[in-house]
Amino acid sequence: xxxxxxxxxxxxxxxxxxxxxxxxxxxxxxxxxxxxxxxxxxxxxxxxxxxxxxxxxxxxxxxxxxxxxxxxxxxxxxxxxxxxxxxxxxxxxxxxxxxxxxxxxxxxxxxxxxxxxxxxxxxxxxxxxxxxxxxxxxxxxxxxxxxxxxxxxxxxxxxxxxxxxxxxxxxxxxxxxxxxxxxxxxxxxxxxxxxxxxxxxxxxxxxxxxxxxxxxxxxxxxxxxxxxxxxxxxxxxxxxxxxxxxxxxxxxxxxxxxxxxxxxxxxxxxxxxxxxxxxxxxxxxxxxxxxxxxxxxxxxxxxxxxxxxxxxxxxxxxxxxxxxxxxxxxxxxxxxxxxxxxxxxxxxxxxxxxxxxxxxxxxxxxxxxxxxxxxxxxxxxxxxxxxxxxxxxxxxxxxxxxxxxxxxxxxxxxxxxxxxxxxxxxxxxxxxxxxxxxxxxxxxxxxxxxxxxxxxxxx
Numbered sequence: 001x002x003x004x005x006x007x008x009x010x011x012x013x014x015x016x017x018x019x020x021x022x023x024x025x026x027x028x029x030x031x032x033x034x035x036x037x038x039x040x041x042x043x044x045x046x047x048x049x050x051x052x053x054x055x056x057x058x059x060x061x062x063x064x065x066x067x068x069x070x071x072x073x074x075x076x077x078x079x080x081x082x083x084x085x086x087x088x089x090x091x092x093x094x095x096x097x098x099x100x101x102x103x104x105x106x107x108x109x110x111x112x113x114x115x116x117x118x119x120x121x122x123x124x125x126x127x128x129x130x131x132x133x134x135x136x137x138x139x140x141x142x143x144x145x146x147x148x149x150x151x152x153x154x155x156x157x158x159x160x161x162x163x164x165x166x167x168x169x170x171x172x173x174x175x176x177x178x179x180x181x182x183x184x185x186x187x188x189x190x191x192x193x194x195x196x197x198x199x200x201x202x203x204x205x206x207x208x209x210x211x212x213x214x215x216x217x218x219x220x221x222x223x224x225x226x227x228x229x230x231x232x233x234x235x236x237x238x239x240x241x242x243x244x245x246x247x248x249x250x251x252x253x254x255x256x257x258x259x260x261x262x263x264x265x266x267x268x269x270x271x272x273x274x275x276x277x278x279x280x281x282x283x284x285x286x287x288x289x290x291x292x293x294x295x296x297x298x299x300x301x302x303x304x305x306x307x308x309x310x311x312x313x314x315x316x317x318x319x320x321x322x323x324x325x326x327x328x329x330x331x332x333x334x335x336x337x338x339x340x341x342x343x344x345x346x347x348x349x350x351x352x353x354x355x356x357x358x359x360x361x362x363x364x365x366x367x368x369x370x371x372x373x374x375x376x377x378x379x380x381x382x383x384x385x386x387x388x389x390x391x392x393x394x395x396x397x398x399x400x401x402x403x404x405x406x407x408x409x410x411x412x413x414x415x416x417x418x419x420x421x422x423x424x425x426x427x428x429x430x431x432x433x434x435x436x437x438x439x440x441x442x443x444x445x446x447x448x449x450x451x452x453x454x455x456x457x458x459x
Contacts (some may be wrong), residue, residue: 005063006084007070012047013102018089021097022056033105034114037152044105051105052083053168059087061171062099068170069103075142076284078135079167080106080155106166108352109155112198116207125212126220131156131165133224134257136187138283139167141232145183147172150194158351159299160358188225192218232258232278240271249276257300259285293328296336298354305358309335335377342381349394360384 002018017025022041031044031051041056057065062085069082081104089097112128132154139146146153146167153169176183199214208214231252238245250260259282266275286303290296298306313331314320339360340353351359364380375383 001088002086003088004084004086005066008083010047010050010083012050013084013086016045016047018086018100019091019097021091022054022100034111037113052102053080053105055101055103056098057101057171059099062087062101065101065170065173068173068175071175072144072167072170075144077139077142077144077167078165079170080104103168106155106157106168108355109157109166112151112154112156115156116202122209122212125208125217127161127163128156128165129217129220130224131159131163132191133221133228134283135165135167136191136225137228137232140179140184140187140229141283143176143178145174145176145179146170146187147174147190148194149187149191151198152194157299158355160301160305160355162301164299164301184229188222191221195221228256231256235275235277237273237275240267240274243274246274246276249278253278254285257285257287257304258283259288293325294332294336296332296354298352302354302358305361306336306354309357309361339377339381342378343385343389347385347389350389350392356389359388363388 004013016029022043025043025045029045031046033044033051038055043054045052045054055062066082066085069079072079073081083102083104085099085101087099089099091097115124115128128151132149132151135154136146136149148169148171153167154165155168156163156165158164196214196218199208199212199217202208203212203214236245236249246263246265250263253260260278262278264277268274284300286307287298287300290298290303290307293310294306296303296306310328310331313335314322314324314327317327317330319327336353336357339357343356350356360377360381363384364375364377367375367380367383
């Protein structure tokens with residue numbers, strides 16, 4: 001009899017065919033969803049209205065990963081939600097089977113390969129790298145050592161014009177009170193090796209733009225990581241007459257999406273110099289503000305965009321001096337909810353509501369520029385539905401987002417890592433398992449321009 005270890009038990013799991021290896025489960029219990037290459041057998045299973053990712057692995061690794069994901073959930077870190085570990089599995093002959101780790105499917109999320117099937121622009125690669133760097137910095141900030149940093153071990157959600165990354169694999173992870181510089185460097189070295197392999201794999205499949213060099217791309221990770229980590233934790237020293245720089249530092253962190261919970265300020269005995277260093281920073285500055293005002297729980301950049309539209313609505317309606325919560329309730333009803341209600345039910349699986357609203361705002365801006373007058377929101381949403389939304393694939397639960405051109409069919413729709421039916425080559429292997437070293441290369445321009453933020457705050 002299988003044993004279920006779960007903090008959120010689901011009785012629908014019990015009747016599933018646990019006596020079969022995961023690779024042999026009937027298709028009636030599976031859902032075809034896009035996923036990346038994995039060294040384990042991974043399937044998506046439907047239980048009632050829920051969809052779970054199931055991964056078969058040895059017991060101590062399954063229990064360790066389950067505990068790590070639970071800790072990340074308690075710390076409100078961006079990671080998939082652990083559901084259960086199923087142990088004590090036996091096949092029909094009474095022989096033991098490996099346990100299965102279950103996590104909740106992250107709606108509207110995409111493995112990185114789904115974004116590369118038809119080639120990818122440099123901006124998309126840059127945004128993916130930025131999302132991974134922000135995830136890594138957030139994890140290191142809470143003392144979490146990932147141990148296997150890669151694009152394959154993350155899922156990506158659209159976040160306004162950017163991406164938000166979520167950890168999906170915590171097999172080799174550890175949690176400490178604080179990470180040493182050596183531990184952070186260890187994760188960065190792993191990231192460099194793994195991503196070099198992943199980008200070389202994309203390059204060999206002609207899915208990476210010819211102008212993009214894998215060695216240059218992985219070097220960007222270290223540059224961007226160092227810039228963001230320095231801004232979050234670095235020491236800043238200035239004269240006693242420049243007290244405004246304390247507020248400037250806080251504002252820069254807010255603009256990057258972080259709140260400062262504790263700031264250490266040290267003053268020289270004669271007051272000539274002041275030294276400041278953030279001690280506790282929490283991600284989600286804009287997310288928390290939007291949640292407090294409207295109850296909407298969205299990604300950080302989506303929250304930033306929605307708050308900007310709320311501020312615009314407040315100015316347009318002449319309510320600059322009205323209570324912010326009252327204006328937010330009015331904006332929620334007249335703007336956000338009106339757009340969401342206008343989306344036909346059959347199209348709502350293509351984007352989550354906050355992303356839909358962001359894209360409608362983009363459509364409205366471009367339409368207004370083209371027509372030389374401000375397009376009403378109601379007209380913009382209808383134009384967006386007709387011109388854009390109907391042509392997009394579903395992302396809430398669909399294999400379409402991972403499919404290349406129509407003539408190419410997956411060898412196994414439940415295991416995309418096996419490749420396509422007409423492939424002459426052997427199925428791909430895990431590229432990050434191969435040892436790779438990145439040569440010295442000229443760094444590409446940084447996307448996270450911390451110095452520009454500093455200049456703006458001083459201007």
